Amino acid sequence: MATERKHSYAIPCATAFRDRVQALADRRGVNVGDIARSVMLTVPGDMIDAYPDPGEPARDDRETVVLKSGAQAGKPWRRKPRLQVRLPAGQNVTRLRKALAMALALEAGTLRLAVEDARKPARAEVEARSRDEADRLRAMVRTLAFDALPGGVRTRDEALFVLGFPPGARPDADLIKARYRMLAAILHPDSGIGDNARMAQLNEAWGLLRKKA
Template sequence: MPDDSALNYATANHKNDAISINYKKSQSYIVPCSSSFRDRVTAFADSQGASVADLARSVFLLVPNETVMATDDPGEPAPDDREVVKLQSGPSKGRTLRRKPRLQLRLPIGYDIARLRRALSLALKMADGEKMLSVESADDRKKRSDDQVARTRLEEDIEQLQRIIGDLAFEPLREGISSRSEALHVMGFAPTAVPDQKAIRGRYRRLALVFHPDSPFGDHQRMSQLNEALEKLTRA
């Protein structure tokens, strides 16, 4: 049985560019796992007309290594989870042996046992619909990147507009509106201005677009005083 430490040629962080695998040489891996996990993997491989090694190889070819390593390792079997096998050759032929359940697969040298379990677990998750494999072209990736850049710029523009509007917006009157000059101030007119009704309502509509609570720059207090100002100026 290969020793796990002798099979681990990968560095501790398991990055793709840090994994050295000799593709010209292969070896047999013994992967200890629970009997239920073993049975699910072998049943899935059989249903696809493939071997367990084919499943692991497919995952390593198609899925980024960070995704594989982010998958939970099903781990070693529990102490009471053992299989009984009868030795078929050697001096102990005919004897029965209790051992850890396992999967055996042949792959290039250099894979870590836990990484193999993770890859097979990910294959099961994808088969069950728990995980999805997304395939996108270089154009798709560029468009997604461009969209993200545009979204970031738009968010920055909105933040800048919010700051500008906050600086330019009228200061809400503590005691509310009690005079025509205060109503004109809230509407953005000079205190001595005499705007007609069309100008007043036009200014109200534009300011309401800014201060309405549903807008990105909404301000309930300012909107409330804007309504007060409109009522006072249209009533006068």
């Protein structure tokens, strides 16, 4: 596998900005390039480009370095403060500076990112699935629940029918109560799949059986 070729980038920036970024890298035990790369791998490029640029240093913000080679070797030279990073070729210095600014803001808590799993369905898809599921449940309730009695619930047998007991059944009070609660949780209009007419007759059946208990 071919080794990825890296390029050295000098990122001009204010002294205070440089020192904060370097301090962050030291605390994390990484180099400045690692911090910039982490942000660029996490945040879309257009978001980084839209982030405010901390900008280059002011005219009076300079650092003094001693030249190490050439005809001027050993002489002091005043230059713009900078951060030096090594990253794959083709990077944009302004984007690198913005990415580092985002890293500082993230650590300070003044910037928050919501990272979504790419495998997670979009909200519209989830809502559509929920509606489809609710429609299926309503259809099941209409199919499986009792047919509303035309004249309402008038007898014990009709009340037992509404509660789903077979003809001739003689359930005790506890079983009747449990069946009512189970059906009420399904048929109540607030359940999202309920039915007003069936719920009304369920209450009639419950009231009649309680009186005759």
